[in-house]
Every structure is written in C-alpha cells, then in structure tokens.
Amino acid sequence: MMRGSNKTTRILAFASGKGGVGKTLLSLNTAVALARTHLNVVLFDGDMGLANVHVLLGTQPRVTVADVLAGHCQLAQTMFAGPEGIRIIPGGSGIRDLADLPSGEFGRLLQGLQDVQPAPDYLIIDTGAGIGSHVTTLVQLADAIVVVVRDEPASLADAYGLIKVAHTELQCKAFHIVVNDVNDLQRGQQVFTRLQDVAMRFLGLPLTLAGVVPHDNAIADAMRRRDCVVTAFPDSRAAAAIRRLAGELSNMPIAPVDNRFLLDKLGRRREVAMP
Numbered sequence: 001m002m003r004g005s006n007k008t009t010r011i012l013a014f015a016s017g018k019g020g021v022g023k024t025l026l027s028l029n030t031a032v033a034l035a036r037t038h039l040n041v042v043l044f045d046g047d048m049g050l051a052n053v054h055v056l057l058g059t060q061p062r063v064t065v066a067d068v069l070a071g072h073c074q075l076a077q078t079m080f081a082g083p084e085g086i087r088i089i090p091g092g093s094g095i096r097d098l099a100d101l102p103s104g105e106f107g108r109l110l111q112g113l114q115d116v117q118p119a120p121d122y123l124i125i126d127t128g129a130g131i132g133s134h135v136t137t138l139v140q141l142a143d144a145i146v147v148v149v150r151d152e153p154a155s156l157a158d159a160y161g162l163i164k165v166a167h168t169e170l171q172c173k174a175f176h177i178v179v180n181d182v183n184d185l186q187r188g189q190q191v192f193t194r195l196q197d198v199a200m201r202f203l204g205l206p207l208t209l210a211g212v213v214p215h216d217n218a219i220a221d222a223m224r225r226r227d228c229v230v231t232a233f234p235d236s237r238a239a240a241a242i243r244r245l246a247g248e249l250s251n252m253p254i255a256p257v258d259n260r261f262l263l264d265k266l267g268r269r270r271e272v273a274m275p
C-alpha cells in the first residue's frame, strides 16, 4: 500500500510470465470496471519498451516516461484521462533505452508514483512478459499480484515460474489467479486447480482464484473500435466476467504493507549508484 497525504492506495500488478495471455487487456478493463464503481483508479503501463495500453485506446500520449527520463517532465505530468475517468500513465513504445533501463533508474522513475494527486484508491500496473528486472521490481511494489494464465502448458509453466520467483526470492505472498480465454467456467476452475496443486506441492503456497474470463469475440470487436470491452459491450460475457473479477479484487483483504518503504529503497539504490 502507498499512503498519500490522506489516503491509502492499493497496488495490483498484472503479470503472467508468458506473453500474449491478456495482461494489458485485463488490466485496462479491470481499471475501467473499478472506476465504474466510483473508485479513483490510476493505470500504469509498466511494459517499458513495448507499452500497449494507449494502443488499445487508439491514443498517442503527448508525453511518456521517455520524457520523464529525459528530464522534460515529472511522471505524474504524463497522465492522461482514459474511459470512465481512469488516469493512465503511459509507457514508451519501441524505445530500446527504456526496455533496457537499469533497475536503479527504473526505481527512481517509480518514485514519481508517489506524486500522483489526488492519490488513487487503486494503482493498477500492467507489466510486460517474462520475469526480467522491471517485472520483478513492479511485482514487489504491489500488494497483490494478479497472475493471468491461459489454458496451455507454456502459460501454466511460466505462471508457476513467475510465482516461484516472486514468492521465494521477493517474498511476495498474495497471488490472485485469472484464467483467461477459456470456453467455460468449469474449464477455468480446472486450469486454476492444476496451478494451485503445483504451487501447494512445491512451494506450500495457497493461491486464490480471482476470476475466469471466457473467450469472447466482443474483445476483438472492442479492440477494433479502440475501446474497452466493459464500456463498448457491457452486456458481453467478457464484460460481465471482468466486472466480477474487479469485484473480487476489490473485496480481497490486503495486508498492511507500506510501500513507501520500498519506493524509498528503490530511490536510494539510484543515489548510491551515482558517482
């Protein structure tokens, strides 16, 4: 949790290990679904080199994290308004320097999240694929990791790999699983059970099923319109599932961790590294 002047922000990081399983789609739509329930939500595109959130919305941000790193503006000044009043902090796209940003500098960049005013109820973070240093830094910042999996062996294996690293090396404890792109709820529950069994057996770690999102052509239709499925097709199966997911995530208990400490540490690492 991050405490602003008068309020606590819950931080959720969407991660998956494997790429292309629906992190960006679900983080954006979950952010919008939470905002529809009158919560103040900020969505941070943490996929530094290949940012996608603004692409899904068909917008070209005026300034991005690249401008922050160049010293042209502060992170909070890059925010632009998205659907339902969510505020979006865009990542940079196709910029190798951003993708390769050393952890110290990335940490310093993240410090800027503390300056976002008014402090949101939720900070939703979309992370990139893999378990590189940007992803591990972002999941450490989160109160809970929302792990997105698809019904395929490589997705399950990579989700387990991510959970293992986050749990054993980074001491992350709360893992909320979303099974995405399945035909029905029952199949989603089976996929969750498989992941849960492995996590219990090898890590002694219980997982939570946060939601099952069906395969739905409304998602591709909304994307073609550069819109969110929860706003473009609110009656679709996918939109209903994402609203349920947002409800589950907002009901979950959050351990009282003050992430200011971590943000401080991230910032200090940079200062130590400076000549």
Ligand SMILES: Nc1ncnc2c1ncn2[C@@H]1O[C@H](COP(=O)(O)OP(=O)(O)OP(=O)(O)O)[C@@H](O)[C@H]1O
Binding pocket: 016, 018, 019, 020, 021, 022, 023, 024, 025, 026, 047, 052, 127, 128, 129, 180, 181, 182, 213, 214, 215, 216, 217, 219, 220, 223, 238
């Ligand atoms: N439930 C679903 N039904 C239909 N299509 C889906 C569903 N979920 C995701 N998709 C499709 O899968 C594609 C990948 O989604 P998305 O870009 O959100 O994945 P990602 O995990 O963010 O990928 P990356 O790791 O590259 O960042 C999108 O084109 C999206 O349309």
Ligand SMILES: [Mg+2]
Binding pocket: 023, 024, 025, 047, 052, 126, 127, 128
């Ligand atoms: Mg993505």
